[in-house]
Amino acid sequence: MSLSGSGSLISRRNIKLDSFLQRSMERAVHERVRASEPCVVVSDAFNKVYMHAVLSDERVYLTEHAPRTLTVAVSFRRVRGIEMVNDLPEFLSGRDRDHCQHIRILYVTDEPATRAFDWWRRDKGAGLPLVAPPSRRSSHCPTITHNVGGGYPAERNHSDRRTEEVRMLKPSRSASCPNPDTLGLLRVPHPPTQPPLHPPTTSSSPSERSLKTLQSRQVPRRMGSVLSRLLRRGCVGGGEQREAELHLYAVSQTSRLHLHLQSAWSSFIIRSTLLLDPLYRRKCSSSSDSTPGKRPPVISWERTAHLFAQLTSELLQDGIDEESLYLLLQELNVAAQRNVALRRLFWRSSELCVFLVQTLEESLHGRQSLSGVYTADQLLLSTVVVETLAVMFRETQAEAARLNLLSARKGALTSRILLALICDPLTQGRAFLMDSEIQVLLSEYLDAACSLLFELLLLGHEATSAPVYTKCLRSSGCFSADALLSVDWLLRVVQPHPHLLCFITHQAQQVVLVLSDLQESVLGPVQAVLLFQRCRLLLACLQHSSLLAQHLRSHMREEFRYLVKTPCAAEKLPPRYPISGQTAREVELLLTLLR
Structure with a gap:
């Protein structure tokens, strides 16, 4: 998958699906779609139905194999766990059964428990469910049991069934699509679609005059008390809740659906938790966001690209002084927090990323004093560079340019990032030489470095089976599971670092x-x-x-x-x-x- 110039998701194997998603989703939501993959769905509403799972930063959507309607299957704010289940689904056979990756999503819901297709009967006012015709492999479709708790909707007895014509899925195939005819699965209508939300997309810049003054005048990062009303928003709202399960069966040995789900859920719970902090929330929202009833303005892709190019030009100008550099990096950081399109633009040109890495190398490792103790300016500049790089990784997994840049020349740029961000914590020996201000600044840098290293480890978990990753491995002459950009590779790169x-x-x-x-x-x-x-x-x-x-x-x-x-x-x-x-x-x- 790759992104077009407008930032939309394009699957080379399924342009029809992407065209449908563009029509069905608001632009801000469509631009945050991470992946789509065909799979068999089992839930309260669907019983072994072959569909497309569409993954955004906030929700899992479902649509028919030939897309007609879009349904919100689950919001990540309700998810309590995502896991792989080691089983062999009895309703599949042959290679589809052996290669199937069974993903179980646990979530809470306010809706009462229903059997599959009950919502269809309510909407249609008819007493007849859609049922599968007799399967040629009836031995593979018994009542399904679950091996980790909970259960699938049970099959109806043949005595309760009545004949009804159903439309079967077209027998089209792809690298990750089984033949629907061999599954005996249904295409059924969907419940009503829930409306998506708009993310904030505006930016601003600080205006202080020196690095030390800038730091002192900024809002403190220390955690204060969190407003109770903001905390309450982190909880799922009222009513009696019950646990429910969504089961996705990806019939492909190379499916990345589980990795995408884990990554998206981690990103969501991180962002949702951070937004409970008033200071972080203020940083990620514009002044207009707090106006009741006023919708934040949406910046077009073209306008975002123009502003980003202008900011990049200012950062890369010759002879820029340290103070101006710090201010511009703060502006870039704040803008990237608010606008995912800017983060995607960041990876499409190597210039700015290389410049940030070079700045970190020179600031943190190239100008240490004779005593070996970092200066305040070094730590302030290094921290804002590392924080900015970490922000650029968030919610940009679908950006193919990111993987291309980080894997180029056998991961040369990634190696530089890893080796540049590791520093001496000065917990022994020279610690007594530091005053309290330097200790605080060093602690903040080490926090930021951990966050960036965390993002790089996420990349290591996700990159292994990506098509672009496979292509890069082949072109570099090394093709093994623990080679380029994997977690093992990342840790081997930093192993020789003295600190x-x-x-x-x-x-x-x-x-x-x-x-x-x-x-x-x-x-x-x-x-x-x-x-x-x-x-x-x-x-x-x-x-x-x-x-x-x-x-x-x-x-x-x-x-x-x-x-x-x-x-x-x-x-x-x-x-x-x-x-x-x-x-x-x-x-x-x-x-x-x-x-």
């Missing part, structure tokens, strides 16, 4: 600090997200690098064993935060692996 072990130790120490009795306060939204990212980083180290796993077990096992208690961790993660449940699971897994 890697100290850097990872610092990240682990921060996890212990926030989860132990040493820090009694409840975590704010930004702290909760950072904890989640740090846990993911440490889990990657434990699972993909024997060197880092051995180091963590040797140096941090006792701290985690005696200072981190699961009940204490649960108390510090308010259930109203969308990220709390997933973070608690990550902490539990981390404690298990460190034993």
Whole structure:
């Protein structure tokens, strides 16, 4: 998949579907579509129906194999878990059965439990459901049972069925589409479509005069109390709720649907949690957003491209001074927070990304004082560069140019980013030389570096089976699962860095600090997200690098064993935060692996 000049999603194998999505979705929503893939759907509303699952940043949609209507299957704000189920679906046979990837999505809903097709009967006012004709492989279509809890809608007895004509799907095939005729699946109408939302898309710039003054005048990043009304918005609204399940069966060995779902859900819970923080929310919204009843203005793709080109030109001008550079980077950061189109434009030209990496290399590693202690200006500039790069990774997974740029020349640019962001935390030896201001600034840089490393690890998880990734591997002469841009590859790149072990130790120490009795306060939204990212980083180290796993077990096992208690961790993660449940699971897994 790739993006056209207007930012729309185009699948080379299914232009018809993309054309339908362009007509059915508002532009702002369509531009945030990440992927689409054919699969068999089992849920309260659909019983083994062959459909397209369409994934955006906020929802999973379903549409018929020949698209006619678009249905919201589930919103990520209601999702409680996404997992792969290791089973062999009995309603499939042959290769389709062996290659099937069964994805189970757990979510909460306010709607009462219904059997498949009940909504169709209510809408049509008829007492007859659509049923499948007798299958040539009836032995493969018994009542289906579930092996991880819950259940599929049961098949009706033949005595309860009445004959009705149904339209079967056309027997078209693609690399990831089984022959519908072999599945005996139905095409059925959909429930009404829910309207999508518009994201904010405006930007602004700061105007202070020196790096130190700029930092002091900005809104503090320390977490304060969160307004209760904002916190309540993180909860699913009223009524009695029940757990429900959506099952997607991707009949392809190379399906990336599970990776896309996990990535989209992680991005959603991170953003939703961050938006509970008033300071972050203010940064990501324009002044007009707070006006009751007033809709934020939508900036066209052309206008966004013009403004981005203008800002890029100012950043790349010769002889720019450090103060102006800092101000422009702040402006770029804020604009990118608010406008996903700008983030996509960032990856379409290598100039600005290369410039940011070069700036980080020179600022953090090229100008250290003789004492080896970083200066305030170094840390301020380095932090805004790293924060800006991290923002550019968010919600741009569907941008093929990103993968092209990061995998070019055997991942040369990615290697530079990894090696540039790792620094010496100065937790020993020279720490006494730092004043309190430098310590605070260094701590903020290390937080930002962890967030960027987290985004790079997400890239490693997602890139492995991407078509563009496969093409790049073949052109570079290395074609193996753990080669270019994989998590194993990313960790091998940073392994020779002289400060890697100290850097990872610092990240682990921060996890212990926030989860132990040493820090009694409840975590704010930004702290909760950072904890989640740090846990993911440490889990990657434990699972993909024997060197880092051995180091963590040797140096941090006792701290985690005696200072981190699961009940204490649960108390510090308010259930109203969308990220709390997933973070608690990550902490539990981390404690298990460190034993």
